[in-house]
Amino acid sequence: MLRVGINGYGTIGKRVADAIRAQPDMEVAGVAKVSPDYVAVGAAEADYPLYAVDEDRADGFHEAGLELAGTVDELVAESDIVVDATPSGIGAENRPLYEHHDTPALFQGGEDATIAEVSFNARANYDEATDADYVRVVSCNTTGLSRFVAPIHEDYGIEKVRTTLIRRGGDPNQIGRGPINDAVPDPVSIPSHHGPDVQTVFPELDIDTIGLKVPTTMMHVHAVNVTLEEEPDSVEEVRNRLREEDRLLLIPEYAGIDGAGTLKDLALDAGRPRGDIWENCIWEESITVEGRDLYCMQAVHQEADVVPENVDAIRSVTGLLDGPESRAVTNETLGIGLRRLETSEERAADRQTAD
Amino acid sequence: MLRVGINGYGTIGKRVADAIRAQPDMEVAGVAKVSPDYVAVGAAEADYPLYAVDEDRADGFHEAGLELAGTVDELVAESDIVVDATPSGIGAENRPLYEHHDTPALFQGGEDATIAEVSFNARANYDEATDADYVRVVSCNTTGLSRFVAPIHEDYGIEKVRTTLIRRGGDPNQIGRGPINDAVPDPVSIPSHHGPDVQTVFPELDIDTIGLKVPTTMMHVHAVNVTLEEEPDSVEEVRNRLREEDRLLLIPEYAGIDGAGTLKDLALDAGRPRGDIWENCIWEESITVEGRDLYCMQAVHQEADVVPENVDAIRSVTGLLDGPESRAVTNETLGIGLRRLETSEERAADRQTAD
Known part of the structure; x- marks a missing residue:
C-alpha cells in the first residue's frame, strides 16, 4: 500500500485525499494544513492524520480541539510520495523539503513548469512521468x-x-x-x-x-x-x-x-x-x-x-500501473462518467435491455 | 406506510422526495414533472415512478428514453397525501385536482396563505396542521x-x-x-x-x-x-x-x-x-x-x-407522530446538526472522552 502525504489541504488537497482513499493501491499518510479552520476540522472528521505546516500555530489547532500528528517535516518522512497542493508558488518553496527526504513529489499547475521534470496529463503523456522524481500535474x-x-x-x-x-x-x-x-x-x-x-x-x-x-x-x-x-x-x-x-x-x-x-x-x-x-x-x-x-x-x-490526474500521476511516478490500467481504476473508483448524460438512444436501448 | 405523491419535481420537489425516502414511516408514490430534462432523468435514476403533468409532452419523455407511470391525475389517485412543489401560483391551480380526489395536500410558501387552512412551521405551530386537509409550508x-x-x-x-x-x-x-x-x-x-x-x-x-x-x-x-x-x-x-x-x-x-x-x-x-x-x-x-x-x-x-418542514407537515396532517417525535425522526434521518460546527470546548471535550 503506497503511503501518500498531502501537503496543503485546501480546495485541491482535500479532494485528492478523498480520491486517494478510494483507491485500492494507496492510502493517505496524512495531510498538512496551515490554519485550524473548518477545513481542518473536516480533515479530523475524515480521520486523516493532521500535520501542522507552521509549528507556531500548533496552539491554534489545540484550541480548536484538533489533535496534531506532527509537523509537515514528519509527514514527508512518513510518506512514499507527497502531493503538494499548496497555493501557487509555495510548492517551489517546498521542493527542498522533499529533496531533503528523498521523497518524490507531485506539484500542481500553479507552479512554474520548471519545478518538475515533467508536466503531466493522464490522457496525453502518462508514460513520461514514470520514474520521474518531480512531476507537475498541469492546471x-x-x-x-x-x-x-x-x-x-x-x-x-x-x-x-x-x-x-x-x-x-x-x-x-x-x-x-x-x-x-x-x-x-x-x-x-x-x-x-x-x-x-x-x-x-x-x-x-x-x-x-x-x-x-x-x-x-x-x-x-x-x-x-x-x-x-x-x-x-x-x-x-x-x-x-x-x-x-x-x-x-x-x-x-x-x-x-x-x-x-x-x-x-x-x-x-x-x-x-x-x-x-x-x-x-x-x-x-x-x-x-x-x-x-x-x-x-x-x-x-x-x-x-485535476483530481483524477493527480491519482494517475502517483501511479505513473511509482510504477504501480500502466496508463490505461491506472485510468480505468481511477475512473471506476471515483465514478467517472455520468449515466444521466447518455444520449436518448442509449437510454432507450438501456430501457429495452431492461424490458 | 404512508404513500406520498410529489407534484412538481424541481428544486424543492426532488429534495422533498429524497427526504421522504429516508423516513421510516412514508414512501414516495411517484413524482410528477413537466419537462423531460436532466432532473427528470434524475428521478428515473432514483427509481421514482415518473408521471407526466402534461400529457401532450409524453412523447418528449419517451424520446429521452424515460418511461412514464401515468399522468398526474393517476399519481394523486395513488397517493395518501400530495406535496405540491410546483412553481408559485401553480399550486392554487392544482388544488381542485386534490379536492376532486379528496387527497390532502401540502403547498409551498410561494402560494398565497389563503390557499390552505394553516401556514406551517414545525418548530412554531406543528399541532395546528393536525387534521387539516390543506397546509402551506411557509417559504x-x-x-x-x-x-x-x-x-x-x-x-x-x-x-x-x-x-x-x-x-x-x-x-x-x-x-x-x-x-x-x-x-x-x-x-x-x-x-x-x-x-x-x-x-x-x-x-x-x-x-x-x-x-x-x-x-x-x-x-x-x-x-x-x-x-x-x-x-x-x-x-x-x-x-x-x-x-x-x-x-x-x-x-x-x-x-x-x-x-x-x-x-x-x-x-x-x-x-x-x-x-x-x-x-x-x-x-x-x-x-x-x-x-x-x-x-x-x-x-x-x-x-x-423547507425540506424537513415538509416532512414534519406530512406527519402533522396525517397524525403519524406528534411534533417533538416527528422533528426528532426527521433530524435523525436527514442528519440535521453539524458536528463540525461544535464549539472548540465541545470538540476538546469529545477528544478527552475519546482518550
Missing part, C-alpha cells in the same frame, strides 16, 4: 484543453488551436477574489500563458489562447477552435469520437443543461461528492465543423478536474 | 425567521422584530433570474410581504421586514433585530439558548466561515446531499445584545431549509 484549464486536444490530434491532426478561456473569478469559498462585475482581459497579453502551458504536454502543438476572467465561481468555460489537418467526414463522426473518451462528457440537448449552474445541479443530483465534475463537459450542440475548422464550448470544473 | 425566509423567533419569543418575549432580508437573486441553476449587478429593493414597499408571512405563523407578533435582492445564488442572509420584552442577563445566555435549538447552527469564529460560499463548501465537505443546509446558520460573533435589542446575522439555504 485545470490545461488539463481540460489537453484532454480535448489528444483524441482530435490523433484522429485528424492539428494545424492550429485557437481558444478563448472564460475563466471563473474565484472558487465558491473565496470571498476575496474577483472581478465582481467585469469581463477582465487576464492576462491582457496574447497568447495567455495557457497556450504555452498546453505545450508543456504537447511540445509540437501550435496553440494560441486568450484569457479573461468573469464574475462566476462555478466553472471555467472554453470557446475552442481547432483547425484540423484533415477534414472530418461529418460532425457526427467527431461527436462520436469525443464520446468515446472517458473524461469527456457530451451534454445532450434534451437534458436542458444551459450553463455551469445546471451542470453543478446535475452533479449534486447524481450524488457526486462535493458536486464535483471530474470530466470536461462539452455541449454537444456546440460541436461544429466548418471545413477544417472544428468548434465547441466546454466547461471545466476548476476544483475537480 | 424559506419565513421558515428561517420563524425558527429564530420561536425560542426568543418563549424566553424573553418580543416587543418588535425588525429584519432586513438580503435575498439571493436566483437558484444556482436559474440562469434567467437576476439582478446580475445591483442591490434591488424588492419589494420596494415596506414592510415587505415577509413580515405578514411570519404573522401567518405567529399571529400576535409585531414584525416589519425590508427585502432586497442581490446577485448571489447561494443563500439568503438576514440582518435581524429583535427588541425583547425582557433584557437577557448576558449575550452568552442568548447564544446558549439558541445553541439548544435543533435547526439553528451557530457558526464559531475559529471555523473561518466568512460567507455563504464557505458554508456551502463546509456542507459539501461534510457529505451533505446536494450540499444542502437544512438549518439556519447564525454567525455566533454577530449575536449581540444592546439593552433589550438583540441583533444577529443568519444565512438561510433557499433550496433546503
Whole structure:
C-alpha cells in the first residue's frame, strides 16, 4: 500500500485525499494544513492524520480541539510520495523539503513548469512521468484543453488551436477574489500563458489562447477552435469520437443543461461528492465543423478536474500501473462518467435491455 | 406506510422526495414533472415512478428514453397525501385536482396563505396542521425567521422584530433570474410581504421586514433585530439558548466561515446531499445584545431549509407522530446538526472522552 502525504489541504488537497482513499493501491499518510479552520476540522472528521505546516500555530489547532500528528517535516518522512497542493508558488518553496527526504513529489499547475521534470496529463503523456522524481500535474484549464486536444490530434491532426478561456473569478469559498462585475482581459497579453502551458504536454502543438476572467465561481468555460489537418467526414463522426473518451462528457440537448449552474445541479443530483465534475463537459450542440475548422464550448470544473490526474500521476511516478490500467481504476473508483448524460438512444436501448 | 405523491419535481420537489425516502414511516408514490430534462432523468435514476403533468409532452419523455407511470391525475389517485412543489401560483391551480380526489395536500410558501387552512412551521405551530386537509409550508425566509423567533419569543418575549432580508437573486441553476449587478429593493414597499408571512405563523407578533435582492445564488442572509420584552442577563445566555435549538447552527469564529460560499463548501465537505443546509446558520460573533435589542446575522439555504418542514407537515396532517417525535425522526434521518460546527470546548471535550 503506497503511503501518500498531502501537503496543503485546501480546495485541491482535500479532494485528492478523498480520491486517494478510494483507491485500492494507496492510502493517505496524512495531510498538512496551515490554519485550524473548518477545513481542518473536516480533515479530523475524515480521520486523516493532521500535520501542522507552521509549528507556531500548533496552539491554534489545540484550541480548536484538533489533535496534531506532527509537523509537515514528519509527514514527508512518513510518506512514499507527497502531493503538494499548496497555493501557487509555495510548492517551489517546498521542493527542498522533499529533496531533503528523498521523497518524490507531485506539484500542481500553479507552479512554474520548471519545478518538475515533467508536466503531466493522464490522457496525453502518462508514460513520461514514470520514474520521474518531480512531476507537475498541469492546471485545470490545461488539463481540460489537453484532454480535448489528444483524441482530435490523433484522429485528424492539428494545424492550429485557437481558444478563448472564460475563466471563473474565484472558487465558491473565496470571498476575496474577483472581478465582481467585469469581463477582465487576464492576462491582457496574447497568447495567455495557457497556450504555452498546453505545450508543456504537447511540445509540437501550435496553440494560441486568450484569457479573461468573469464574475462566476462555478466553472471555467472554453470557446475552442481547432483547425484540423484533415477534414472530418461529418460532425457526427467527431461527436462520436469525443464520446468515446472517458473524461469527456457530451451534454445532450434534451437534458436542458444551459450553463455551469445546471451542470453543478446535475452533479449534486447524481450524488457526486462535493458536486464535483471530474470530466470536461462539452455541449454537444456546440460541436461544429466548418471545413477544417472544428468548434465547441466546454466547461471545466476548476476544483475537480485535476483530481483524477493527480491519482494517475502517483501511479505513473511509482510504477504501480500502466496508463490505461491506472485510468480505468481511477475512473471506476471515483465514478467517472455520468449515466444521466447518455444520449436518448442509449437510454432507450438501456430501457429495452431492461424490458 | 404512508404513500406520498410529489407534484412538481424541481428544486424543492426532488429534495422533498429524497427526504421522504429516508423516513421510516412514508414512501414516495411517484413524482410528477413537466419537462423531460436532466432532473427528470434524475428521478428515473432514483427509481421514482415518473408521471407526466402534461400529457401532450409524453412523447418528449419517451424520446429521452424515460418511461412514464401515468399522468398526474393517476399519481394523486395513488397517493395518501400530495406535496405540491410546483412553481408559485401553480399550486392554487392544482388544488381542485386534490379536492376532486379528496387527497390532502401540502403547498409551498410561494402560494398565497389563503390557499390552505394553516401556514406551517414545525418548530412554531406543528399541532395546528393536525387534521387539516390543506397546509402551506411557509417559504424559506419565513421558515428561517420563524425558527429564530420561536425560542426568543418563549424566553424573553418580543416587543418588535425588525429584519432586513438580503435575498439571493436566483437558484444556482436559474440562469434567467437576476439582478446580475445591483442591490434591488424588492419589494420596494415596506414592510415587505415577509413580515405578514411570519404573522401567518405567529399571529400576535409585531414584525416589519425590508427585502432586497442581490446577485448571489447561494443563500439568503438576514440582518435581524429583535427588541425583547425582557433584557437577557448576558449575550452568552442568548447564544446558549439558541445553541439548544435543533435547526439553528451557530457558526464559531475559529471555523473561518466568512460567507455563504464557505458554508456551502463546509456542507459539501461534510457529505451533505446536494450540499444542502437544512438549518439556519447564525454567525455566533454577530449575536449581540444592546439593552433589550438583540441583533444577529443568519444565512438561510433557499433550496433546503423547507425540506424537513415538509416532512414534519406530512406527519402533522396525517397524525403519524406528534411534533417533538416527528422533528426528532426527521433530524435523525436527514442528519440535521453539524458536528463540525461544535464549539472548540465541545470538540476538546469529545477528544478527552475519546482518550
